[in-house]
Amino acid sequence: MPFSHDMVYSLATVVDLINTGAGERDGLAEVGDLEEFVRRREVSGVEAVTRRDLGEVRALREEFHAVFTAPDQPTAVGLLNTLLQRTRITPHLAEHDGHPLHVHYFAPGSSVAEHLAADCGVALAHVLVENERDRLRTCAAPDCSHVFVDESRNRSRVYCDSRTCGNRMHVAAYRARRRDIS
Ligand SMILES: [Zn+2]
Numbered sequence: 001m002p003f004s005h006d007m008v009y010s011l012a013t014v015v016d017l018i019n020t021g022a023g024e025r026d027g028l029a030e031v032g033d034l035e036e037f038v039r040r041r042e043v044s045g046v047e048a049v050t051r052r053d054l055g056e057v058r059a060l061r062e063e064f065h066a067v068f069t070a071p072d073q074p075t076a077v078g079l080l081n082t083l084l085q086r087t088r089i090t091p092h093l094a095e096h097d098g099h100p101l102h103v104h105y106f107a108p109g110s111s112v113a114e115h116l117a118a119d120c121g122v123a124l125a126h127v128l129v130e131n132e133r134d135r136l137r138t139c140a141a142p143d144c145s146h147v148f149v150d151e152s153r154n155r156s157r158v159y160c161d162s163r164t165c166g167n168r169m170h171v172a173a174y175r176a177r178r179r180d181i182s
């Protein structure tokens with residue numbers, strides 16, 4: 001992948017965010033879920049999260065999902081530009097919590113949603129600029145709607161998780177072949 005480590009980190013954050021909406025239970029159902037997300041993804045500079053933050057982040061999740069799964073590059077560019085146009089962005093070099101020097105894009109005093117829109121939005125912008133949009137994938141397992149970023153050299157990854165979905169699909173294919181033989 002031609003992306004710097006902080007881009008990769010922000011892409012993992014946007015994947016995590018989108019996938020909170022892909023499980024059986026909504027992973028952002030309550031304010032506590034958002035607090036847990038902020039801890040898990042080390043979203044810095046956030047003091048307290050409110051119901052309003054929850055609503056904003058849930059709306060942002062839908063927007064990122066639409067960019068991620070856009071049918072073509074112009075659609076992805078249009079959706080991402082809409083998001084970036086209303087986002088205050090202030091590049092700032094930072095080194096904290098054991099992370100090497102990286103660039104923050106969120107403006108001082110940003111809410112959680114603004115923070116995520118800025119940092120994840122810029123990361124996705126780089127994906128589009130580098131013409132790497134085909135790395136933004138949705139799991140190929142029919143009963144799974146998790147998204148992931150394919151970081152493999154030959155762009156061959158099709159399942160969100162090889163141990164769960166990949167393994168499950170291989171077992172199903174093996175059983176289907178056995179049925180054909182017998
Ligand atoms: Zn940081």
Ligand SMILES: [Zn+2]
Binds near residue numbers: 141145159
């Ligand atoms: Zn999956």
